[in-house]
Every structure is written in C-alpha cells, then in structure tokens.
Amino acid sequence: MTPRWILPILAALMAGMSVSAQAATIQITMDNLVISPAEATAKVGDTIDWINKDIFAHTATARNGDWDIAMPPKKTVTSVLKKAGTIEYYCRFHPNMKAKLTVAP
Numbered sequence: 357m358t359p360r361w362i363l364p365i366l367a368a369l370m371a372g373m374s375v376s377a378q379a380a381t382i383q384i385t386m387d388n389l390v391i392s393p394a395e396a397t398a399k400v401g402d403t404i405d406w407i408n409k410d411i412f413a414h415t416a417t418a419r420n421g422d423w424d425i426a427m428p429p430k431k432t433v434t435s436v437l438k439k440a441g442t443i444e445y446y447c448r449f450h451p452n453m454k455a456k457l458t459v460a461p
C-alpha cells in the first residue's frame with residue numbers, strides 16, 4: 357500500500373515539472389533561401405519566431421496542412437504550436453526550401 361506522505365511529495369514534484377515545462381520560444385530563420393535550423397524540436401504551446409531575413413516573401417507551409425505561415429520580406433511572424441507531430445514544411449514560393457519541425461505533446 358502507498359504511504360500517505362507520498363502524495364504531497366508527488367504533488368510538489370509535479371508542480372515543479374509544470375514550471376520547468378513552461379512554453380519556450382524557438383527561432384527559425386529564413387536567410388538566402390535557406391531555412392535554419394533544418395530540423396527543430398518544440399513542444400505544444402511553444403512559440404515559433406519565423407524570421408525572414410530575405411528581401412522576398414516566404415512561407416512555412418506544413419505538408420500535412422496543420423499550418424501555413426506567410427512571412428513578408430524582412431519581417432518576423434510568430435505562431436504558437438497547437439498540435440503535436442513531426443511536421444515537414446516548405447516554402448510555397450521556393451519549394452526547395454524544406455525543413456522539419458518535431459512538436460512533442
């Protein structure tokens with residue numbers, strides 16, 4: 357049988373975990389027709405800063421249709437991840453620009 361004193365300790369541990377699992381901001385840059393990093397990892401609730409350093413527009417278009425972010429030239433667009441999964445995405449204007457984002461639940 358589980359001793360009673362374990363429960364408050366578990367509760368305290370879980371409270372600590374939720375603090376350390378706070379949402380993060382991940383920066384993904386489009387520069388000279390290259391997405392970097394080409395593979396990124398994040399969690400649901402995290403924010404992505406999509407930074408377009410080029411003088412033309414780009415998109416981050418998820419192949420599975422989860423999201424389609426449009427980035428005007430020299431602008432940063434932010435989005436919040438709402439769904440877990442491994443998402444391959446590309447730029448609709450420059451299909452050679454490809455990258456992958458792994459979103460943990």
Ligand SMILES: [Cu+2]
Pocket residue numbers: 413414415447448449450453
């Ligand atoms: Cu592009």
